[in-house]
Amino acid sequence: MAKNLGAKELLQGLFSVPREERLRASLLFGWLFLFITTYYVLRPVRRGIVLDGLGNDNMCFVYMGTALVTGLTVYVYSRFAHLPRRVLIGTIYSVFFLNLLAFYFALPGGGSIMAGVFWVWLDVFSIMGVTLFWMYANDVYDSAAARTLFGIISAGGGLGAVTGSSITVSLVKAFGTYNMLLVAAALILLALGLFLTLEKTSRVTHMRRPTMELKKADLSRWDAVFKAILSSRFLVFLSLLVCFERITPDFIQYLYNDVLHNMASGVDAITQLDAGLERTRGLVEFIVELFFVSLILKKAGTRFCLSSSAATILSAVVLFALVGNPLLIVCAFHLDEGMRHAWFKSAKELTYTVTSRDVLYNIKPVIEMFFYRFARGFAGLAIYCSQALHLGVKGVMALTAVSSFVWLFAAFGLTREFERLEREKATEPILEPVAESVS
Secondary structure, eight states: OOOOOOHHHHHHHHTOOOGGGHHHHHHHHHHHHHHHHHHHHHHHHHHHHHHHHTOGGGHHHHHHHHHHHHHHHHHHHHTTTTSOHHHHHHHHHHHHHHHHHHHHHHSTTOHHHHHHHHHHHHHHHHHHHHHHHHHHHHHHOOHHHHHHHHHHHHHHHHHHHHHHHHHHHHHHHHHOSTTHHHHHHHHHHHHHHHHHHHHHHSOOEEOOOOTTOOOOOOTTSHHHHHHHHHTOHHHHHHHHHHHHHHHHHHHHHHHHHHHHHHHOOSHHHHHHHHHHHHHHHHHHHHHHHHHTHHHHHHHTHHHHHHHHHHHHHHHHHHHHHHHOOTHHHHHHHHHHHHHIIIIIHHHHHHHGGGSOHHIIIIIHHIIIIIIHHHHHHHHHHHHHHHHHTTOHHHHHHHHHHHHHHHHHHHHHHHHHHHHHHHHHHHTSOOOOOEEOOOO
């Protein structure tokens, strides 16, 4: 059982960053902060535009469209994954900036189809931006450093959630929903600048990773990637976890959207209500990430961090079935979001520290982007079938319960494999970090 955490231990967890890592950790914190701020400016904007224009009943088609578009995006990405980090990540963030400018002109008067396109784009934007960030962080830290630093670095995301939703709450009435796209474009440009500063001012390295090296194969080919995943129990459990970490919250989000639509009407009203809820949750997330996540990772362990959100959702669904209070859905949605953004994300990224660079740059994007969004397409298809069979809320609740159980199974299996690989890594000779070539 974990010991009670005193104030002294909390402060030690917060200020335990080694002096030589403070610049890099600060820059990574700032990069994540700016990206998540951008995303949380856009999340309420998207929900307001889509619910007011497209309607919640059509979200299942949007989810399926997300899977298709993400698959195409990951296929294109795989063709360029060999490029130096500065070129690869810098180019993608530049495309994000140009996309936002294009949506600023296209969304007003674009109708329900354009609203759906924007939802799909923001899904791809969020998962690709976050995947690139953590891919970079995993490349420069080993598991020991990750346990200390990932919680603190991820607090940039919590602060970004508070800041982004606060910006939208404060400005949407005065400037309107669509003008928030220009605010987001400016923020993503700042994030790009901070990434380039990180590359320029710190001698960025990647860790040599002797554990879990893959057989030599052309991992730019998808068949080779899938064979590599199926050949590893670790990667199978990780893929399963990633899929059901997306499917389960999408079922809750569907129910949450329905509740939210009944609580407010009109694009600006929905945007402001959702942004207010996001801001409150984001503030709690930031405090938890800054002070508690590193300690939770060390004391409660990876298994708790990977499974607690699934257990919470399952409990909330059971309570909702018993009492039928829609506020339970609101609480379940935001509790899940908070836990996944806090310790779940850090724990999942921690597991990648026992993998090779081939996994980080070739297989991780397939798992974290394609599998993740393909799972959203599966969730959309399941919701559509539930609607077609007239099962209503009860059908989605049943799907959520089953999905939560699979998530728990994957979390326990992944933890076992991660701990095994960590033990193997502990017996291997220590290798020094090496600098990446940027030519």
